[in-house]
Amino acid sequence: MEAEVYHKYSDFLKEKHGAKTYKLSINLPLTCPNRDGLLDNRGCYYCGEEAAGFESEPSESIRDQMLDLKDHISDRYNAEKFIAYFQNFTTTYQPLSQLQDYVKKALTVEEVVEVVLSTRPDCVSDEYLQGVKQVVNSSNDKIDLSLELGLQSVNYHTLKKANRRHTLAHFIDAVKTAKNWGFEVGAHLILNLPGDNIVDVKENARILSALEIDTVKLHALYLREGTEFARLFQEGELEIISQEKYIDRVITFLEFLDPQIAVQRLLGRAPDEGSVFVNWGQDNRQIHQQIIRQMKKRNTCQGRKFNYLQGSCLQKFAEE
Numbered sequence: 001m002e003a004e005v006y007h008k009y010s011d012f013l014k015e016k017h018g019a020k021t022y023k024l025s026i027n028l029p030l031t032c033p034n035r036d037g038l039l040d041n042r043g044c045y046y047c048g049e050e051a052a053g054f055e056s057e058p059s060e061s062i063r064d065q066m067l068d069l070k071d072h073i074s075d076r077y078n079a080e081k082f083i084a085y086f087q088n089f090t091t092t093y094q095p096l097s098q099l100q101d102y103v104k105k106a107l108t109v110e111e112v113v114e115v116v117l118s119t120r121p122d123c124v125s126d127e128y129l130q131g132v133k134q135v136v137n138s139s140n141d142k143i144d145l146s147l148e149l150g151l152q153s154v155n156y157h158t159l160k161k162a163n164r165r166h167t168l169a170h171f172i173d174a175v176k177t178a179k180n181w182g183f184e185v186g187a188h189l190i191l192n193l194p195g196d197n198i199v200d201v202k203e204n205a206r207i208l209s210a211l212e213i214d215t216v217k218l219h220a221l222y223l224r225e226g227t228e229f230a231r232l233f234q235e236g237e238l239e240i241i242s243q244e245k246y247i248d249r250v251i252t253f254l255e256f257l258d259p260q261i262a263v264q265r266l267l268g269r270a271p272d273e274g275s276v277f278v279n280w281g282q283d284n285r286q287i288h289q290q291i292i293r294q295m296k297k298r299n300t301c302q303g304r305k306f307n308y309l310q311g312s313c314l315q316k317f318a319e320e
Contacts, residue, residue, distance in 0.1 A: 012215065046193075084112050
């Protein structure tokens with residue numbers, strides 16, 4: 001069983017909501033401060049024009065997007081409860097009143113038990129989280145709130161190289177702010193960004209564990225046409241690590257990660273059309289299974305090396 005080697009997000013959701021629960025991805029016509037000129041106008045060097053919005057069209061209403069996906073997921077996966085997942089671009093980077101209106105519309109869909117906002121660490125504030133919480137609290141149903149933060153790497157040199165235009169400090173501050181307002185917190189990481197190595201992989205796990213993150217979503221770097229990283233890759237100036245090294249990084253990350261943190265995925269996906277590089281030309285499910293097989297072969301699991309917090313150096317005295 002996969003649950004034997006890492007803490008699956010699906011199990012985390014079923015335990016929390018008491019039923020099989022799936023995300024309904026919402027694609028909004030938004031941008032981010034790294035694209036509209038506030039911080040930069042070039043975007044992150046790996047981010048395509050559509051960002052993460054592959055599942056639905058922003059021209060559709062929120063309710064229509066959610067209902068279309070809900071029907072499909074209910075039939076295919078026998079899902080009983082759902083999450084309104086505001087996924088694309090920076091979902092908190094808009095007027096607060098507009099964000100509140102979007103959340104209200106999402107809550108009109110039945111069986112929605114949670115709202116998840118995906119955003120940048122530098123686009124989180126007390127005012128906005130309080131405003132979203134007020135909308136959710138006005139609902140007749142009990143609705144959980146979660147914030148997914150695009151960290152990508154704890155190495156601030158790597159963040160600069162990828163033109164993220166935020167720092168690790170922004171992420172730490174956003175986590176603290178979210179937890180103060182009762183939001184669960186997730187982090188997105190790309191384990192093979194140019195500039196990162198296995199030391200950074202371990203530190204990713206250590207920092208997320210120390211901050212008591214609730215969930216984590218792993219990605220392998222994919223390159224969309226028209227991005228700076230795609231250009232560098234095509235010109236031979238950017239090298240992507242091998243699939244075998246990526247698998248080793250995922251396993252290492254999981255070994256150092258607090259076993260209580262739920263893992264949403266081990267790598268992402270993107271359409272082949274419009275992409276320069278995606279998952280070494282393999283289906284993401286195949287690579288996922290290779291990771292699981294390797295973990296079982298190595299007789300390892302999530303949290304096997306989670307022994308570095310709470311005064312780890314003082315353990316020597318407890319053993320005497």
